[in-house]
Structures are given as structure tokens and as C-alpha cells.
Amino acid sequence: xxxxxxxxxxxxxxxxxxxxxxxxxxxxxxxxxxxxxxxxxxxxxxxxxxxxxxxxxxxxxxxxxxxxxxxxxxxxxxxxxxxxxxxxxxxxxxxxxxxxxxxxxxxxxxxxxxxxxxxxxxxxxxxxxxxxxxxxxxxxxxxxxxxxxxxxxxxxxxxxxxxxxxxxxxxxxxxxxxxxxxxxxxxxxxxxxxxxxxxxxxxxxxxxxxxxxxxxxxxxxxxxxxxxxxxxxxxxxxxxxxxxxxxxxxxxxxxxxxxxxxxxxxxxxxxxxxxxxxxxxxxxxxxxxxxxxxxxxxxxxxxxxxxxxxxxxxxxxxxxxxxxxxxxxxxxxxxxxxxxxxxxxxxxxxxxxxxxxxxxxx
Amino acid sequence: xxxxxxxxxxxxxxxxxxxxxxxxxxxxxxxxxxxxxxxxxxxxxxxxxxxxxxxxxxxxxxxxxxxxxxxxxxxxxxxxxxxxxxxxxxxxxxxxxxxxxxxxxxxxxxxxxxxxxxxxxxxxxxxxxxxxxxxxxxxxxxxxxxxxxxxxxxxxxxxxxxxxxxxxxxxxxxxxxxxxxxxxxxxxxxxxxxxxxxxxxxxxxxxxxxxxxxxxxxxxxxxxxxxxxxxxxxxxxxxxxxxxxxxxxxxxxxxxxxxxxxxxxxxxxxxxxxxxxxxxxxxxxxxxxxxxxxxxxxxxxxxxxxxxxxxxxxxxxxxxxxxx
Numbered sequence: 089x090x091x092x093x094x095x096x097x098x099x100x101x102x103x104x105x106x107x108x109x110x111x112x113x114x115x116x117x118x119x120x121x122x123x124x125x126x127x128x129x130x131x132x133x134x135x136x137x138x139x140x141x142x143x144x145x146x147x148x149x150x151x152x153x154x155x156x157x158x159x160x161x162x163x164x165x166x167x168x169x170x171x172x173x174x175x176x177x178x179x180x181x182x183x184x185x186x187x188x189x190x191x192x193x194x195x196x197x198x199x200x201x202x203x204x205x206x207x208x209x210x211x212x213x214x215x216x217x218x219x220x221x222x223x224x225x226x227x228x229x230x231x232x233x234x235x236x237x238x239x240x241x242x243x244x245x246x247x248x249x250x251x252x253x254x255x256x257x258x259x260x261x262x263x264x265x266x267x268x269x270x271x272x273x274x275x276x277x278x279x280x281x282x283x284x285x286x287x288x289x290x291x292x293x294x295x296x297x298x299x300x301x302x303x304x305x306x307x308x309x310x311x312x313x314x315x316x317x318x319x320x321x322x323x324x325x326x327x328x329x330x331x332x333x334x335x336x337x338x339x340x341x342x343x344x345x346x347x348x349x350x351x352x353x354x355x356x357x358x359x360x361x362x363x364x365x366x367x368x369x370x371x372x373x374x375x376x377x378x379x380x381x382x383x384x385x386x387x388x389x390x391x392x393x394x395x396x397x398x399x400x401x402x403x404x405x406x407x408x409x410x411x412x413x414x415x416x417x418x419x420x421x422x423x424x425x426x427x428x429x430x431x432x433x434x435x436x437x438x439x440x441x442x443x444x445x446x447x448x449x450x
Numbered sequence: 451x452x453x454x455x456x457x458x459x460x461x462x463x464x465x466x467x468x469x470x471x472x473x474x475x476x477x478x479x480x481x482x483x484x485x486x487x488x489x490x491x492x493x494x495x496x497x498x499x500x501x502x503x504x505x506x507x508x509x510x511x512x513x514x515x516x517x518x519x520x521x522x523x524x525x526x527x528x529x530x531x532x533x534x535x536x537x538x539x540x541x542x543x544x545x546x547x548x549x550x551x552x553x554x555x556x557x558x559x560x561x562x563x564x565x566x567x568x569x570x571x572x573x574x575x576x577x578x579x580x581x582x583x584x585x586x587x588x589x590x591x592x593x594x595x596x597x598x599x600x601x602x603x604x605x606x607x608x609x610x611x612x613x614x615x616x617x618x619x620x621x622x623x624x625x626x627x628x629x630x631x632x633x634x635x636x637x638x639x640x641x642x643x644x645x646x647x648x649x650x651x652x653x654x655x656x657x658x659x660x661x662x663x664x665x666x667x668x669x670x671x672x673x674x675x676x677x678x679x680x681x682x683x684x685x686x687x688x689x690x691x692x693x694x695x696x697x698x699x700x701x702x703x704x705x706x707x708x709x710x711x712x713x714x715x716x717x718x719x720x721x722x723x724x725x726x727x728x729x730x731x732x733x734x735x736x737x738x739x740x741x742x743x744x745x746x747x748x749x750x751x752x753x754x755x756x757x758x759x760x761x762x763x764x765x766x767x768x769x770x771x772x773x774x
Contacts, residue, residue, distance in 0.1 A: 151583045151584060151586075151587035151588065152581065152583060152584050152587070153584035153585075153586055153587070160584070160586060162584055162586045162587065164588075170586060172586055177586075323625070348529055354529070354532065354533075366588065373585060373586050373587060373588065373589060373610075373625070374586060374587060374588040375588065375589075376588060376590075377529060378529075378530075378533050378591065378612050379589070379612060379613070380529075381527070381529040381530055381533075382612070382613045384529075384693070385524070385527075385693045385695075388692065388693040389519065389693055389695045392692070392693075392695070392697065393697060396697050414512070414515035414516075414519075415512055415513075415515035415516030415517075415518075415519055415622075416512070416516070417512055418510065418512040418624075418650045418651065419512070419613070419622075419624050419650050419651075
């Protein structure tokens, strides 16, 4: 026994100390579990077996979602929730200072979304982040902003401000001028990163230029180690590249490479274990570095093929006929619906042609 | 419904329930070290399949296209170096395994664990009836596995598997894959049969198996301990420089199986039809053994003691180089 301990603790005391320590740890565990969501409600998600069994394996605890109306809620970290509405992912971060919501649902699902955010936390919604200027990403801004409470009184009284890149605001204004003020981004940023500190963690809203559109933002929760990509990444299909609003394949790849090189960290040096940074894509399941790597590789390979065909003088029709998405069509492609493989290839082709024209002008 | 019929129905249901109950609780201990016998599909599991050899694989066109664009440099990407092969590698790998239970304090088995190998993640088979995670939950290369006893056979189901590869020559697997293991112990022998169901890349289930024998010395060996992995720059892939792949498959790669083994191209390119004996009969006339081709004991087989799996791999590689 440690000689200092020997002085302070009688021989029978070690067992008692161990018991007290075990009880304290046990209490600490449950105290943490009770913290989320704040407000004394039952945790939304629990594990089905004792923690000891989980710890005896290499697996992360299984994640089970709970459906609340149209919204599926999955707790991904103690303070971070993934909300899936109409196949679209949004994120709620919550803590003692209130709630931050990244992305909102299409306007048809607002009631369910507000109820889901309330179920997670009764604390005030402090901020909304619009990941781009798409209609589907701002549909419930107004009900959430009005239900929220800003830290300071502003031009919209205490409505929660909406953060976005300036280009997202410009896109929204260009498509419809008579929107409610609470729907539009009210805290725009033009620098590469907009940082804040809330709920004891650094939160960074990072501009991803010319990716899905010209106004994309990724949101990084640094303490929670979660990155929200918005529509830059979509594991259910090829990414929607909105060339008309400034999207490009090169911007997509730049964003994916940034994710891989700076933001998404795998468990290392010990391999074989799951874990590491969690990535929330715009649609599809929760991801980690391996998924990002797969998606980046797919995009790079298809870009390389289209670029090669363009360099050989092929027009769009000939590029489509060469099937540059071969190998990935059954995984990410579609022949019908709102984003087909042909549309994706056309967007890749168009953005690469635009880039060549721009390079020639320079 | 008359009373007699009702009685017989009830009796039958009771019998089924009792039988099911017995089946559910029948258990065989799987614990211990298990030495792999690399005698089945040796070429696939040990040295690895040739670059254009997809015969016997029920792949679709997309899978074939993806495999023909694949280069092994892909796994040298810094982001991939430490990623293990997906869970189905358990029946395609050349490595031994260690298996042990995780128990509750009352002694009931909560999970069976199949330890990792050099390049395969450990598998946890949950036995407590827990549901599989939600669709939105994160996937991993080990996936999420549950198991039930069917008599003395453990049948497992794995979901939530990340996109990966079925074969080491780039035949892909998708996140829609469901992997089934049928684990049977016959005294000192263990057979793991794996069934890959992948609607994205396969047109039929792909079935393989691996045979192991009891060997306590395997516990804690280099094969079963796994390894630490620190990624280092091996190929120039960072910051958008590029991702290794073939824009067009090289001619030598497309004809590898034909040139080296005389296997007709239509067989080498795989597909569901190549799994069946009828296909072998149909192409018999187009199969020509290359001149001077070794047909018996060419590169050795499993070591005489059945133990030298790793050394054997190297021997085969050297042999292949000297006898292309």
C-alpha cells in the first residue's frame, strides 16, 4: 500500500474506500445521464444492457432512435441529437445556455419539428443555422425563431437569430423577396469561419465555397466532436450540385478533402475500433471518417473520368453515354426522382466546363 | 372451429413453443483459440484473387465496373490504411480466431466475441435479444451483430456495415449488406459459413465458409491480437491531388486470368451464372490449360502441419512470381 495512504487509512478502510468510490462513480454516471435533456425529462435514448457488457466489447453502444410524429430523433452524443424529417437530417445541440438548431425542415413539417426540439430540451432556442439557401432548409425557421429567445434584443425583438453565409441570404432574396424577416438569415457571415462559444463548447460555422451551392456552411461542434455537413454530403445519393446557385464539383471535393484532412479524425493509432469524429450528412445515416473517405473517393473518381472525357473533346451527350458514374450507379444513382444520375453527371460536366472557361479568361 | 380441432391446434402450438424454447436455449461453448485451415478457396484467402478474377461471384455490372477501376493503391490512401476489411472477411481471410463470451454476473452469455485479426475488426455477437440499431445510426466495418441458437448452431445477423470490399481485388460491398454467419462446432472443429446478401452489388447471396480447429496456442498470437496502425504517407492522395483508380482498366489486367490460367473471359468476369456447375459444363470447350501450366502441387498447399499460414502465403507469392 502507498505509505501515505497507510497513514491515513486503517487496514479495513481500503474496502470501504473502494465501495465509496464505486458508489460515487455509479452516482456520477446517473447524474450525467439525467442531465440530458435538461428539464428533468426521461432521456430519449437508453441502452438495453448493463454498461459493463458494452465495455467488455469493442463496439460503441447501439443507437436507437425514437419517432415523434414525422421526426425521428437519435441521440448521437450526450448533448447532440440528430433529427430526421422527410429523409433530411437536422441537428440540435443543447446545454445550460439553451439550444442551437442546425438546419430546419420543409415548411410542411414545422409543427412536428418544433415539438421534437421541445421534447429534447425546454431551454430556449438561441440560434438557428441555415446550412444553405435551399427552401427545404429554411421552411421552419420562423416558428423556431419565434419560439426561441435570443441572448440580446435585436431588430426582431427576441426571436432567435438565423446564422448563414451571405450567399445563402442572397440566394433566398433572389428567389423570393417577400419572406418573413424571421425566416431569413439575420446573422450573416462573409469570412471563412464564424465562431462562437455556447454550452461550454466552441462552435464553428465554416463556409464551404461553391460546393452544393455558393452559400454552404458546415458546422463543427468541437467538444462534442461532431461535424454537420449540410447538403455537401448525402450518403443516399450523388450530391446535389446546384450549378445555377454557384455549386461545383471542385467545390464539393474541396469541402470533402477539408473534412478529411482537418475535421474528421479516425481512431488512431489503435485501429479496428469504431469511433472518432461523427459526421452528420445532409441525408443518410450518421457517418465517420471511413464514410467520408468513401464518398470523397467516389466523387474524385467520377470527376476524373468526366474531366478526362472533356479533355478528349467529348460533349455532354457523349460524356453521358460513356457512363462516368459506372460502378456507383446502384449505390448512389437513380433513374427517376428529383436527382437522377444524369442530372448529377450534367452538373459535374457543366461545372467543369465553367471552370475551364474561367481559366481561359484568366 | 370445433373443440377437437382447437385442442390439436393448442397441442401443436405448445409443442412448437417447447421445441423453439429448447432450440433457443441450446448452447455449445465456442470459447477458445481456433486455428484456420486454409484449404478452401486458398488462392482467394491467402495470396488474394487475381485482378480480373470474379468467377463464382454473383456480382452485377456495377460491382464489376467498380472492381475493374480498382487499384490496390487505394488502400494505401492515408485515410484508409488503418481501416480493416468488413465483417464478411471472417470467411475469406487466412487468419485464425479467438472466441470468448461476455457474461452477466448471473452467468448468462450476453455476447460472443470473435477477436480481431491482423486486418479484421473484432465482432461482437449480441445474444440478449437486443434490437439492431436505427437506420440513422452510425455504421462500422464490423457492423452490428445479433445471434440466436438453432439447436447447436449459432446463427447470426449483421447489419450496419460500412461500404467496403468483398474481395481484395476491389469487388465492392455496400452499406445495404446483411451478413449471416452459421457457426457450427463439431467437437474440435469449427465451421463458419458466411452468407453475404447485398442488393446493391450482388444478384444472389454469396456463400463461403472457413474451417478451424481447436488450438489453444493461437490465443494471444500475432494473428489474433490485431495490431496497432499508424497511417503514413504512401501515395500522393491528399488535398484533392487524386484518388488511385483506373480510368480504363489496363489490357494486361483484363486478360490476367485468361493469360495466366486459361480461364475464359466470360467466366473470369463473374456473375451469378458462374456459380453453378452448368456454367462450367457450358464453357468446358473454351477452357484451355496454358502450355507448361502446373496442375498439381504447384505452389504447395497448406503446410504439412497445417500451421504455417503466414509463411505459406509468402511461399505462394514467390511461387507465383517464378511460375506466372
